[in-house]
Amino acid sequence: xxxxxxxxxxxxARQDGAAIAxxxxxxxxxxxxxxxxxxxxxxxxxxxxxxxxREGLARGFELLDAGQALEPTHERGALELLAMAGVRxxxxxxxxxxxxxxxxxDLELAxxxxxxxxxx
Numbered sequence: 001x002x003x004x005x006x007x008x009x010x011x012x013a014r015q016d017g018a019a020i021a022x023x024x025x026x027x028x029x030x031x032x033x034x035x036x037x038x039x040x041x042x043x044x045x046x047x048x049x050x051x052x053x054r055e056g057l058a059r060g061f062e063l064l065d066a067g068q069a070l071e072p073t074h075e076r077g078a079l080e081l082l083a084m085a086g087v088r089x090x091x092x093x094x095x096x097x098x099x100x101x102x103x104x105x106d107l108e109l110a111x112x113x114x115x116x117x118x119x120x
Contacts, residue, residue: 001099006049012090013051018082020050022092049096052082059085 005021012019021043029038060081079089101107 001048002095005092005095005098008092009049009051012092013053016090017056017087017116018050018052018079018089019092020079020089021047021098022091023047023094023096023098044091046079046091047098048100050078050089052087052089056082056085056087060087 001021010021024041025038025043025045026040028040029043030035031037047100049101060083063084064081082089097113099106099110099113101110
């Protein structure tokens with residue numbers, strides 16, 4: 001994540017109420033019945049950073065607490081809570097190298113991107 005990307009997301013959130021970095025997905029997606037669900041570049045993969053104005057998220061939680069959740073056990077993400085409050089985030093163009101490191105394979109990818117095949 002670069003400082004420029006962070007600034008772009010923050011600026012967009014100030015203007016639109018919420019913003020998140022994202023990149024177009026260059027793959028086909030099919031359901032389990034073999035039906036095409038999305039062609040390349042029709043869907044986005046979200047990344048970090050994400051920014052939002054406090055009021056939108058607070059309103060989403062209020063609606064959730066008021067029983068407007070589809071299921072009481074459904075886990076709600078920040079984007080879904082913002083959507084419940086009527087806040088549509090701006091999707092800011094992210095970066096392919098902006099990866100989240102969770103499993104070991106992600107760490108290996110990050111090392112390869114940095115030009116390090118082995119840990120320091």
